[in-house]
Amino acid sequence: MEKNSRIYVAGHTGMVGSAIVRCLQQKGYENIIRRTHQELDLTNQAACEKFFEEEKPEYVFLAAAKVGGIHANDTYPADFIMENMLIECNVIRSAFKNNVKKLMFLGSSCIYPKLCPQPIKEEYLLTGPLEPTNEAYALAKISGIKMCQSYNKQYGTRYISVMPANLYGINDRFDAYNSHVIPSMLIKFHKAKLENRPFVELWGTGKPLREFLYVDDMAEACLYLMQNYDGSELINIGSGKEISIRELAEIIRDVVGFQGEIVFDATKPDGTPRRVLDNSKISATGWKPKMEIREGIRREYDYYVNMIKE
DSSP states (O other): OOTTOOEEEETTTSHHHHHHHHHHHHTTOOOEEOOOTTTOOTTOHHHHHHHHHHHOOSEEEEOOOOOOOHHHHHHOHHHHHHHHHHHHHHHHHHHHHTTOSEEEEEOOGGGSOTTOOSSBOGGGTTSSOOOGGGHHHHHHHHHHHHHHHHHHHHHOOOEEEEEEOEEESTTOOOOTTTOOHHHHHHHHHHHHHHTTOSEEEEESOSOOEEOEEEHHHHHHHHHHHHHHOOOSSOEEEOOSOOEEHHHHHHHHHHHHTOOSEEEEETTSOOOOSEEOBOOHHHHHTTOOOOOOHHHHHHHHHHHHHHHHHO
């Protein structure tokens, strides 16, 4: 990509899209095309095609998606599969019709089978049943990957797909019911500190291992791959480091400044014992993440505190 290339970031208001915009701006890319959902409904085929015909983006980062927590995914599967597939079909088809030079499709690590060997290699996709609670969302994302691969095979396009690990950072979703683990813990520990509670209770044993990637590292990887990777096969983006839920909770307690105890309720489920991506493919290209998890959590906590003050 040239510094003056016309770059469209679909989903620029979300955590992933906003991080990609920040990264592009920091690298000197100024011709960034953005539209809010109110300005452009990507599930509307006519509106999407009109936008591409008028704006003629040269490069596309497809980070737009309908997302939600376990409860939302399990309750509204028709909405998740339909809206995400409409977005993918409309954007990828419009990109092809308007000669976009390169497109990046962003997936999610939840697309892999529920009972996957660990670490998870890219080739494990479609080798087993999916997690039932987010099956509809995962199937839509898998369809997006296959769509990119199919266009590459039939038309020689340059559409690449990436699978980020569990992301956290600026612009994360802070919601008592739909947040992921890091923002959920930040909310709990912050409230406990303000209310001077003696302990914070968390589900499970604290033993499961998880991998987390700071969203700005993910954005750096996306830009790096956009410039250096042209393969049709999907590629994982992760930190390559695992941490137990207990260790994570202790770091968050320290960052927040909560003085009480951490109590784990072992009668509640742990979830998958281990979930980590195999990052050997992206590591072989020379890319490595920079953010240490304690510093990343500190930045997210500062963002959260400033956000609730406004």
